[in-house]
Amino acid sequence: MYAAPSIQKLLDELERLPGVGPKSAQRIAYWILNADKATALRLAEAIAEVKDQVRFCERCFNYAEDDLCEICRSPKRDAGVICVVSEPRDIPPIERTAVYDGVYHVLGGALSPLEGIGPDNLRIAELMKRLASEEVREVVLATNPNVEGETTAAYLARLIKPLGIRVTRPASGLPVGGDLEFADEVTLGRALEGRREV
Amino acid sequence: MYAAPSIQKLLDELERLPGVGPKSAQRIAYWILNADKATALRLAEAIAEVKDQVRFCERCFNYAEDDLCEICRSPKRDAGVICVVSEPRDIPPIERTAVYDGVYHVLGGALSPLEGIGPDNLRIAELMKRLASEEVREVVLATNPNVEGETTAAYLARLIKPLGIRVTRPASGLPVGGDLEFADEVTLGRALEGRREV
Numbered sequence: 001m002y003a004a005p006s007i008q009k010l011l012d013e014l015e016r017l018p019g020v021g022p023k024s025a026q027r028i029a030y031w032i033l034n035a036d037k038a039t040a041l042r043l044a045e046a047i048a049e050v051k052d053q054v055r056f057c058e059r060c061f062n063y064a065e066d067d068l069c070e071i072c073r074s075p076k077r078d079a080g081v082i083c084v085v086s087e088p089r090d091i092p093p094i095e096r097t098a099v100y101d102g103v104y105h106v107l108g109g110a111l112s113p114l115e116g117i118g119p120d121n122l123r124i125a126e127l128m129k130r131l132a133s134e135e136v137r138e139v140v141l142a143t144n145p146n147v148e149g150e151t152t153a154a155y156l157a158r159l160i161k162p163l164g165i166r167v168t169r170p171a172s173g174l175p176v177g178g179d180l181e182f183a184d185e186v187t188l189g190r191a192l193e194g195r196r197e198v
Numbered sequence: 199m200y201a202a203p204s205i206q207k208l209l210d211e212l213e214r215l216p217g218v219g220p221k222s223a224q225r226i227a228y229w230i231l232n233a234d235k236a237t238a239l240r241l242a243e244a245i246a247e248v249k250d251q252v253r254f255c256e257r258c259f260n261y262a263e264d265d266l267c268e269i270c271r272s273p274k275r276d277a278g279v280i281c282v283v284s285e286p287r288d289i290p291p292i293e294r295t296a297v298y299d300g301v302y303h304v305l306g307g308a309l310s311p312l313e314g315i316g317p318d319n320l321r322i323a324e325l326m327k328r329l330a331s332e333e334v335r336e337v338v339l340a341t342n343p344n345v346e347g348e349t350t351a352a353y354l355a356r357l358i359k360p361l362g363i364r365v366t367r368p369a370s371g372l373p374v375g376g377d378l379e380f381a382d383e384v385t386l387g388r389a390l391e392g393r394r395e396v
Binding site for chain 2 (some may be wrong): 004005006007009010012013014016017018019020024026028031032033037039040041042043044045046047048049050053054063064065068069070087088091092101115139155
């Protein structure tokens with residue numbers, strides 16, 4: 001296919017992005033070519049800025065622009081409750097619920113013997129250090145509800161419970177707005193086990 | 199939703215892109231955050247470079263990195279045949295067919311009385327100047343096969359035919375690999391009118 005070298009280079013870089021195939025790369029490239037220069041450069045700068053300014057929070061390993069992330073720095077957050085997640089991307093969905101006001105700890109993955117990811121590859125030592133030095137009443141294990149996430153949660157529960165800290169896990173059950181008819185049996189089983197008085 | 203300011207800014211800019219909604223913007227942003235710095239900066243630089251280096255070809259108004267685009271500069275192209283298209287993005291699909299070795303002329307749109315786009319808003323005067331000064335044997339009117347494109351082609355045909363230059367238009371007909379059963383009646387009608395000896 002013919003394209004000016006700088007356009008071809010842009011197409012190549014765009015196609016690396018997740019969910020962007022050759023067709024969408026082309027749509028985006030022509031959008032950038034047609035956009036006024038300031039608009040296009042704002043995108044370029046936003047990419048450069050994020051790589052320049054974003055690092056890991058020293059306490060919880062969430063993305064941060066300072067030594068500590070905004071959640072760790074906030075005086076409104078309850079530092080006595082730590083929600084453990086696999087990745088920084090798991091934090092925004094929890095924040096959006098607006099029902100959680102504790103802090104976080106990002107493991108950087110989940111246990112997976114198959115992929116050779118053991119406890120030493122995750123930020124578990126850092127979590128245990130926090131539990132030893134901070135006044136923590138509860139740890140919410142919000143790893144993913146899949147094999148790796150459940151394994152990680154079970155592993156962490158065994159480590160943390162002896163410290164006399166409450167260990168919880170978000171309820172498994174039927175998604176709100178979903179159809180009982182279409183629920184898989186594992187989810188429905190969990191929902192029944194976890195049934196609550198109304 | 200919580201996100202560090204520079205991440206939020208990146209999300210905002212990504213969501214402007216065509217075909218990128220909030221979910222894909224988030225996927226792309228986390229990909230950029232996870233990518234090594236060099237990879238992410240290559241994308242930023244490709245965007246800046248394209249805005250810096252790409253302009254319009256002085257002859258055909260295709261995207262170009264010099265005064266003339268690569269097609270106009272190529273000695274292998276037959277300058278006696280000009281293919282007229284609406285936008286630069288119409289050129290790569292034609293090039294990919296590898297059956298066309300003439301040059302191009304980009305109108306910058308199509309006639310549309312509804313949107314107030316008349317002949318003066320397109321690069322028609324520039325085309326007529328080329329036809330007067332260059333040795334052109336044929337003009338292929340490859341505007342889109344829709345109302346605006348057909349109107350534009352009809353308008354140009356009326357202007358160009360009196361100059362004694364051959365004016366053609368790509369055949370309308372059944373898409374290769376398509377099902378006759380599912381062809382719309384206009385396309386099928388055109389295909390029958392344009393039937394050829396086998």
